Amino acid sequence: MKFQFSGREKIKMFEGSEKRMGLGFLIFSLAAMLQFWFLLVFDFKVDFILVSLIVLALFLSFEEMILLVLAGVWLLNWQRSFSLEILYFLIIPMVVIAFRRLLPGKLGVTNFMLVLLGVMLFYTFSNFSIFFSRAVNVPLVSVPAVIFGSILFFGLRRLFRF
């Protein structure tokens, strides 16, 4: 069995929407399990799902992203109606995909800034006052998100060879 694949072979493996979607759903599911597992074990929530959608927005197509984002909404919406937080959760990855052509390539720094900006904007719009209640809140929401986003980005970049 072959374990080492060339760059061209790697791209071929993930050509076709079904393969990209499969990978996208796998990453989304892993992010979901990680988010809820973190809560169970560490009694703390990290927004792995939002971060995974921001990073995946750099690699997937518009329709594929809409599907994943709506799946995230279905999984995370904790009320019968749409809340503002869910609306921001829906908008932020869509903004990334809308403007990704303007981004300077698939650089790690770009991804870092996107994840940081995305998470900070999310909390700025949904609950701005919490950043003033405790100074520790800023690193608390941003550092785990950025670390996860970077790991995910570099992993996907190797797979897609961008």
Place this chain on the structure above:
Amino acid sequence: MPQKERWFLWFLILVVLALILIKPFWGWQLRRFFSGVDRVVDTNSSLVLENQSLKSELLKLENLKNYFPSKAVGDNYIPTLIYSRYPFSLKDEIFIDRGLNQGVQVGKAAVIFPNNKEGEVSGILIGKIESVFPETSLVMTIFDERWSSPVGIGDKRIQALLRGGNKPKLTLMDKEATLKDGDLVYSLDAGFPSLLPLGVVRAPHLASDHLFQEADLEVGYNLNEVPILWARKN
């Protein structure tokens, strides 16, 4: 992208949209599955499976029984099931299955009765009703960063301010007050029934400004494992 794939993706998008609008409960159940709650053991034998299922039901009922008060609390509280929890950081809200039509009111206390002991009638304050809909309500808990309420400590009724968060904190306590681990903390908020317990003091220390004392609030329950809470009617 080939046209067929695009059409298929849009079909899936419509399916998920329908699930969001018509079956949000399935999403909450899926989240509970991801959270590792309510795992069902699958077996080969139908008899063993039925036995496991019955044991699981019995366990759920036993678990639920632990969250009912041992004595009648009258018509002052409405029992509610917890549907789902706020999924993002720094805010802790609970969505419950009772609302305006069942008598739930904004601002009223939300309590639990985690110990089925004789004499346990006051319950433990875990939050307040934040907003009410016809059949459901949102509860803000003391683990929410936005929570802030006056509390008293011990038999000397030392006054403090409870600040919410992942680890709720007792702040603005008199520097000269004598505090020790295990002192009872109870609510002094005028909007709640008097002296509702919240938890106990843990690790009292001088605040960084050296003007007041601070401490952690230790609670004797895990909110993620609580299936029922009681909403105060009046």
